[in-house]
Amino acid sequence: MRTVRVNGLPLTERQLRALPVRLPDGDYWYDRSCGAFGRWKGPIAGFLRPGLDLGGPMTRDCSGGGTGVFVNGRELHPLDLLVLSRIVGTLRPGHYRLSARGILGSAA
Numbered sequence: 001m002r003t004v005r006v007n008g009l010p011l012t013e014r015q016l017r018a019l020p021v022r023l024p025d026g027d028y029w030y031d032r033s034c035g036a037f038g039r040w041k042g043p044i045a046g047f048l049r050p051g052l053d054l055g056g057p058m059t060r061d062c063s064g065g066g067t068g069v070f071v072n073g074r075e076l077h078p079l080d081l082l083v084l085s086r087i088v089g090t091l092r093p094g095h096y097r098l099s100a101r102g103i104l105g106s107a108a
Contacts, residue, residue, distance in 0.1 A: 006030045006037075006055030007062065015054060021046070029062035030054050033072045034098045038063055043077040050100035068093030070107070 004011045005027045016023075027040035035050040041064040048054075058074055065075030069091050076084070085091055088104055095107035 004028065005040075007058050009055040011054060018052075020048065028055075029058055029074070031058055031072050031074060031098075034100055034102075036098075038077075043079040044083075070095045071098050071104075072096075 002013075002016060003025045004016060004023050007029055008027075011019075028037055028045075029040055030037040030048065030052070032051055032054075035047040035052075036044045037048055038045040040062060043063060058072070060070065060073055060075050063074055063077040063080065065077070067076045067078055067081045069076045069081050071080075071084075073095075081091065084104075096104055097107045098104050
């Protein structure tokens with residue numbers, strides 16, 4: 001029996017079969033707004049289709065955090081902040097939204 005948890009809740013066999021990738025057993029976070037996902041307390045590992053019905057609500061500390069920069073409610077892992085800063089420039093601590101189309105803006 002496989003055990004894959006997303007945002008704290010185990011996925012059903014149906015949900016596992018519907019995923020476009022085979023995730024190894026373990027704990028993951030998933031951002032429904034933009035489709036980003038990664039290992040629990042880790043940086044982004046890739047992107048799935050946004051809006052999938054997977055797991056529970058994403059928590060602010062699901063990817064480890066420690067940066068003061070929040071995207072869609074998730075405090076970015078330092079590696080995520082480094083990569084995003086190379087793309088969009090310096091990000092000040094605060095709250096931002098990232099859309100499914102890759103558009104980053106202020107969450108205010």
